[in-house]
Amino acid sequence: TLHAMPSTHENFRLRILSSFIKKEIISNFVIANGGISSKISRTKGYYMEIKEEKNKIVRRHFLDYLLGIGIFATIFSALYPIIKFVFPPEQAEAIQNNVVAGKVGELPLNSGKIFRFGNDPAILINTSAGELKAFSARCTHLDCTVQYRNDLKYIWCACHNGHYDLTGKNIAGPPPRPLEEYLVTIRADEIVVSKKG
Numbered sequence: 001t002l003h004a005m006p007s008t009h010e011n012f013r014l015r016i017l018s019s020f021i022k023k024e025i026i027s028n029f030v031i032a033n034g035g036i037s038s039k040i041s042r043t044k045g046y047y048m049e050i051k052e053e054k055n056k057i058v059r060r061h062f063l064d065y066l067l068g069i070g071i072f073a074t075i076f077s078a079l080y081p082i083i084k085f086v087f088p089p090e091q092a093e094a095i096q097n098n099v100v101a102g103k104v105g106e107l108p109l110n111s112g113k114i115f116r117f118g119n120d121p122a123i124l125i126n127t128s129a130g131e132l133k134a135f136s137a138r139c140t141h142l143d144c145t146v147q148y149r150n151d152l153k154y155i156w157c158a159c160h161n162g163h164y165d166l167t168g169k170n171i172a173g174p175p176p177r178p179l180e181e182y183l184v185t186i187r188a189d190e191i192v193v194s195k196k197g
Contacts, residue, residue, distance in 0.1 A: 098194035101134060104186060112148025112155075115193075121145045122182065122193065127166060128153065134193040135168045136180040146179070155179065 096118040107113060112125040114137055121137035125148050135155065137145050144159035154171070155164040162173035168181045183194045 098192055100190045101184075101193045102191045104189045104191060107132075107191075110150045110153065112150075114145065114147070117182070117193065123148060123155065124184070124191065124193065125155070125166065132184045132191060133166060134182040134184050135164075136182070138179075139175055140170065140177045140179065141173070141175045 099115070099117050099122075101115045101122070101124045102113065107124065107126040109126055109130055110128045112123050114121050114123055116122070117136070123135050123137040123146060125133045125135075127133065135146075137147075139146050139157040139159065139162050141157065141160055141162050144157050146155050146157045146162070146164065148154075149156045152163075154166060155168070156162070157164075157173065157175065160174050162175040163171050164175065164179050165171050168179035170176070170178050181196065183196055185192045185194065
């Protein structure tokens, strides 16, 4: 038997139904996938979260860097004075070739006095005969400061009982060599002591 062809009215109904089915399929697809716009929104949100997290990490690293510099500066400022105290810088010794050791007539016969020759101690002696003599006052044994003994009439080191005569020669005790002798001259009323050579 032959089937009857659908009428125009039925064709119209079929087109409407087909259109409705397509819309439902698209709507179900969009809903099933959370919505295209929702998906795009979620993607944007995800990238924004990543960007914000990166910014937080950068800020945290920067703050850690500043904190590290602050801690280092604090430790350095605390340790620097201690280091300078334990290891003081070498001071350039002032080179002096001569120095005024005293005034003429201030030193009695058979007596001596210690004076500074640059950074070192020196000794000026007025002998019993009235002769002025000057030497380094550093004992050649262990650098103790020597003194004049008017009872013995020579130079003596109290540290280890070292003895020197009035030429500076080591004559007893542990000193291994003589004292360095200086030149003594009179300039007006001053006693000037100079290094030899």
